[in-house]
Amino acid sequence: MSVSVAIPAKPVDPGARRRSILLVFSCTVLGAAAQILMKLGMAHFTLSLSAILTNYSLLGGYALYGVNTLMLILALRDGELSMLYPIIALTYVWVTLLSYVLLAEPPNLYKNLGIATIVIGVAVLGRGGKK
């Protein structure tokens, strides 16, 4: 009981916390979509201005990536990193799953194990940064 008194934590508005979690979670989905669009766009990339300007999946992917980065910066500015880092790492999970399903890339144990390890690593990093 006395623990909560001992920590001079700033009062956390539960609504604000839920909003930043939801925002960061949406970012992971948008970020993964951006990756798939960029990959699809780069499949028929040629170095000419007209080709690039009509490469809608590449342009869409880049735009989504940019918007997503700005959203993440805003969300991270007033959120707890230790809580948000593990959520951000979900992007690795979505990109891998979407690569399997939409891009028909072969799944295997090494990839899955690697993604799980990276996600745990990013989560640990977020906690370590809190001090």
Place this chain on the structure above:
Amino acid sequence: MRSMALVFGASVVGSFGAVFLKMGAACLDGTLRSFLNARLATGVALFLGSSVFYALGIKGGQLSVLYPMVSLGYIWTMLWSRLFFQEAFTRGKLIGLGLILLGVVFVGLGS
């Protein structure tokens, strides 16, 4: 191999982008003019450059192998934070970095 090298390069360039953004952000004083500082501009330029390397990298390989390599950026960022901003390495950070590195190696083995 070439695509892996490009994504690897993108992660290094992008981590320098973060360093310049951090230095540029220190110059912000709330006025619109302060956003036009050379460090911030360099940071944005490095991020853009990094994304070009990255896009060229994913052109010739599997996204499920190359995208996880982006997480190497965490390692460089932490190194530069130690070197340029004197941010301490904590045990948690080192363990996290080790796990990320291990994960990238695993994913690489799956390629």
